[in-house]
Amino acid sequence: MTETTPAGPAAFTTDDYVARMRRVAADAQDAGLDGLIVTPGPDLVWLTGYQPTAITERLTALVLSADRSPTLLVPRLERPDAEAAEGAGGLTLMDWADATDPYASARVLIDADGTYAVSDSAWAMHVLGLQDALPHSRYRSMTQVLPMLRAVKDDNELARLAAAGSAADATYEEIVHVQFAGRLETDVAADLARLLRERGHEQVDFTVVGSGPNGANPHHEAGARRIERGDMVVLDFGGLMFGYGSDTSRTVSVGEPTAEAREVHEIVRLAQQAGVDSVRPGVSCQEIDRAARKVITDAGYGEQFIHRTGHGIGVTTHEPPYMVEGEEQPLVPGMCFSVEPGIYLSGRFGVRIEDIVTVTSNGPRRFNDTDRQLRIVD
Missing domain, CATH: 3.90.230.10 (Creatinase/methionine aminopeptidase superfamily)
Known part of the structure; x- marks a missing residue:
């Protein structure tokens, strides 16, 4: 006999996601980083509840730092999905349109000479694109510099x-x-x-x-x-x-x-x-x-x-x-x-x-x- 799915635990709330983003931004600052750049993958889901329906060549990036509000940069055609994410209430959303330069849009969110942890799942083309747009910026592996990011569970x-x-x-x-x-x-x-x-x-x-x-x-x-x-x-x-x-x-x-x-x-x-x-x-x-x-x-x-x-x-x-x-x-x-x-x-x-x-x-x-x-x- 097929069993039914058991009742699930309580849903994560906007407050849960905001608390995670705030804690991670503080951890990054303590590690000597200027912030984090989180691309589609498990880190983004855990921090915001947002998982793009398809991971494409278009840049999607959550930028976190201790001194500014969390901002999620998304392709314009995917903005409605991002707005519907569980943690969207704790985010500032920015979008960029096809035929424009997404890295130019990202420049306003990133310190020109800053050091950022980047999701291990980030595409190399996006990291290289950010380096071209901000040649004095530096990027490090998220796992290398923040290995405890998701390790301790509530x-x-x-x-x-x-x-x-x-x-x-x-x-x-x-x-x-x-x-x-x-x-x-x-x-x-x-x-x-x-x-x-x-x-x-x-x-x-x-x-x-x-x-x-x-x-x-x-x-x-x-x-x-x-x-x-x-x-x-x-x-x-x-x-x-x-x-x-x-x-x-x-x-x-x-x-x-x-x-x-x-x-x-x-x-x-x-x-x-x-x-x-x-x-x-x-x-x-x-x-x-x-x-x-x-x-x-x-x-x-x-x-x-x-x-x-x-x-x-x-x-x-x-x-x-x-x-x-x-x-x-x-x-x-x-x-x-x-x-x-x-x-x-x-x-x-x-x-x-x-x-x-x-x-x-x-x-x-x-x-x-x-x-x-x-x-x-x-």
């Missing part, structure tokens, strides 16, 4: 992430009852996508189904391999629900697993638990990676754990901060990220277990809580 955002995680969990509990043996990876991936949508996801971003040797490729895309009895199968799936991400991984065995497969799965389970257990305010991001990696390294599989332990999640499924060696950013309550160690035995099989976790004053809270023991499927 209660409304946490509710959305929790709902997305619960929907992903419900999807897993259903997928373990479908037939695996004899079907293509793409068949199971289609089941995952369908189940995520039935449980409320408006967008499915990925459905990794890595069976047998394909499971040793962490980002394997489901393909035409026919799943066989005896395969270990890595399932990694997620998308957006209420505008916020889900991302979970479990590894199942099609029929009875080998003793080695059971052993490897248990090592990964213990590593994942160690990573989650290390989450608490004040601990650096790299310590989460170290805690999980130590379990796998001590078991003799360190060379087969070939990626970071985790990534942030919010309006995108991958965003800062990252749980990786060298990331010294301390954890603070409201941060949300994955904990997903894995072991990958080339040409044979892989195992990964992943939960989304948020930091609370008392330690970790998981947004995924399905069984982490090795499940046997048909």
Whole structure:
């Protein structure tokens, strides 16, 4: 039976968006910047609620600075959509017409010799166009200079992430009852996508189904391999629900697993638990990676754990901060990220277990809580 989408959390208000823009402008000033230039993408959606219906070659840019009101520059033909955005009440709107120079319009919003953070999603042609119009201006990557831009979630955002995680969990509990043996990876991936949508996801971003040797490729895309009895199968799936991400991984065995497969799965389970257990305010991001990696390294599989332990999640499924060696950013309550160690035995099989976790004053809270023991499927 198809389930209906659950009632959503409260809508973000103009006040919410104004508070975000004000806080980010102050953060930019504290970082020694003159402001931010935010182009279409997740940063713009998070700051204003505005997502152009189509991202084109026409310049759209939100300019934020501590000493002037937030201004959104849009193509004239897209102004009605911008005016309808949830956060439009906190913005000054400017438009530019086709056959005119958008960078000339932008010049009045940008200090001629200022330094600005620019969205990572900005088109190079737009950054170069601004540099041509303002040759003494300077631009830096948003992630590089303001990595905590969206990292700490408020209660409304946490509710959305929790709902997305619960929907992903419900999807897993259903997928373990479908037939695996004899079907293509793409068949199971289609089941995952369908189940995520039935449980409320408006967008499915990925459905990794890595069976047998394909499971040793962490980002394997489901393909035409026919799943066989005896395969270990890595399932990694997620998308957006209420505008916020889900991302979970479990590894199942099609029929009875080998003793080695059971052993490897248990090592990964213990590593994942160690990573989650290390989450608490004040601990650096790299310590989460170290805690999980130590379990796998001590078991003799360190060379087969070939990626970071985790990534942030919010309006995108991958965003800062990252749980990786060298990331010294301390954890603070409201941060949300994955904990997903894995072991990958080339040409044979892989195992990964992943939960989304948020930091609370008392330690970790998981947004995924399905069984982490090795499940046997048909």
